[in-house]
Amino acid sequence: MDYLIPDPAAVVALQTHLGWLAPLMNAVSFTGTAVFFFAVLPAIWWCVSPRLGLRLGLIVSLSGCINAVLKVLFHTPRPYWVSTEVRAFSTHQTFSLPSGHAQNAVCFFGAAAVWIHKRWFWAVAATLILLTGLSRIILGVHFPVDVLAGWAVGIVVLLLFIAADRRLSPGITALSPAVQAAGVTAASLLLAALGLALVVSGGEIPLSWTETAVAASGLPATRAIDPYDPSTLLSSAGTLLGIGLGAVWMGERFSAEGSVRAKLRRYALGMAIAALIYAGMGLAPDGGLLAAGWTIEYLRAAVLGFWVSGGAPALFKYLGIAGEAHRPSR
Template sequence: MIDIEIAFIQALQDQAAWLLILMQFFSFLGQPEFYLLIIPAFYWCRDPRLGLRLGLLMGISGGLNEALKVVFHLPRPYWVSPDVRAFGSYPSFGLPSSHAQGAVTFWGLIAAHVRRWWFWISVVAIILLIGISRIFLAVHFPTDVIVGFAVGAGTLLLFLALEEPVGRRIARLPLSGQVLVALAGSLALALVSVSALATLGDWQVPASWAAGALERSGQPIAPLSLRDAATASGLLFGFAAGAAVAWPKRGGMCAVGKWSVRLLRYVSGILVTGAIWFGFGLLIPKDPGIAAFALLYIQAAAAGAWVSFGAPAAFAYLNLADRS
C-alpha cells in the first residue's frame, strides 16, 4: 500500500504542480491556528452558542487525534520516500490526518447548524479539498486522510447525539461541579495520550524516518512528544471552565451590535489572546519534561478561559457588548 500511495502522491505532484498555492490555502483551512482564529469570531461576534459548541468539539477532537496518532505510530510520506517533495513539515505521526478529522468535525458542525443544502455542498467540497491538499503536500498518505474523515465523522455524530443530554446533566451541577467536570474531562483526554504512549513500551522511532524527514524538509521530528496533547487538553479545560463561569451569570455573551463594534471586539480580543499565548510561551522550556507539559497545559487553559470568559467580561465592562 505504501508503494501504491507514494506513486499516487508523486503523480499528483507531477501532473498538478500549478496547484501548489491553492493546496497550501486549503491546507491552512485545516490548521489548528485557523480554528483558533475562527472560533472566537463566532463566540464574540456572531453566534456564542455555536462558538461554544465548536470550541468544545474541536478540543475533544484534537485530543483524540493526538492519542490515535500514537496508537498507530505510522510515518508521513516524506519521512520514508525520497520520491515525493515535502511541501510541509510536521513532527507528529501521520495516521489519522488531524486536518481531515478536524475539517469534518468543524465544518460538519457548522453545516448541521445552518441546515441548507447549498451550504452542505460547499462544506463537502471544502472537506475534500482539505484532504486532497494534505496528500498533495506529501504530509499524509491517502489512507491517513480517509481514516481522518472516518474518525471525524464518528466524533461529530457522537457529539451531536450526546451534547444535549450530557449538557443538561452538567447544567444542573453547581459551578464548582461544572469546573471539576471540565478539569476531569481534560485530564482524561490527556491520560488517553499518555496511555497510548505507554503501550508502545520500548519502541523507538526508526532512525531512517527521522533522517528522511530532516533531509527532505529540513525540520526534525518528535512524534513521541506529548506537547500537543497537553495543549489540546489545556484548551479544553480553559474554554469549558470559562464558559461554565460565564453562561450561568449572563446566559453567555450577546454578540449583536454594529459591525464596527464587533470588529473592535474581535481585534482586541485576539491581540490579548496572542499576548497570553506568547507570554506564557516564553516560560516554557524546550525539554520534554513534566514542567514543560504542565506549563503548556496552563498556557492553553489561560488562552481558552480568556476566549470563553475573560474577553466577554472585558467587552461588557468596556460597553463593547451587552451583559445579557
C-alpha cells in the same frame, strides 16, 4: 516494533500531475491549523453566537485529543519519511494516521453546517472537507488511507458529539457550576494523561525515517521528525479545559449581538490580548525540564481557551461593548 507503511505510489502520482497546486493546497490546509481555529473561533464566539462558539470549540478540542492519541497508537510514517520520490511541500513532525487536518475539517465544518443549517453552507463545508483531504496528499504529508481514516474518525466524533449535545445538554446545564467545572477538568486531565502515557511508552523509530525526512525537508533532524511530541495533545486538552471552565463561569451573561462597529472592537481588543497571553506565556522558563515544558504548553492553551469563553466576554461587558444578554446564549 512493527510499523504499517502504505504504498506511496498514489502520493507520487498526485504530485506528478497536481504538484503545481502546492501553494494553493498549503492555503487550503491552513484551515486545519491551530492558528486558523484560534482566529475563527473567537470571531464566532464574540461576534456571532456564543452557543455555536462553545460547540465548535468543544468538538475541535476533543477531536484534537482523539487524533493525537490515535496517531501514537497507529504510529505510521508520513510519505516523505519513507520515500525519496515524495516531495515535501509541507512538513510535520508527528505520526501520520489518521490525518488531523481531515478529521478536524469534518468536525469543525460539519458541526458548523449542522447548527447553521443552511444549504449553501453545507456545500461550502463539503467542499472544504474534500479539498482539505486532497491537499494533505498533494503536499506529501499524508497517504490516501490517512485522509480516509481522518474523515471516518471525524464523522464518528461528529455524530457522537451531536447525539450527546442533544441528549445530555439539558441535564448538564441543570448541574451546579461546580459539578460542571469538575467534569470539564476531569475530562481534560484524563485525555492528557492517556496521551502522555502512550507518548512516554513509545518505542524507537527507524533511523531511515529521520534520514529520509531530513533529506526531503532540508530541516535538521531535531526539527524534521519528532513523532512522540505531545504538543497537539496538550494544547487540545488545555483548550478543552479553558473553554469549558470559561463557559461555566460566564454562564448566560454574554450576548454577541450589537453593531458591526462593536463587534469589530470586540474582536480587535480580544485578539490583541490573546496574542499577548500567547507570547507572554511562551516566555515562561521551563528550566530545561520536559515535564515543565509540557505543563506550560497545557496551561497556555487553557488560559487562551478561558480567555475566549470567559475572560474576553467579561471584559466586553465591563467596557459596554457586549450585546444585551436577554436570552440564553450557550
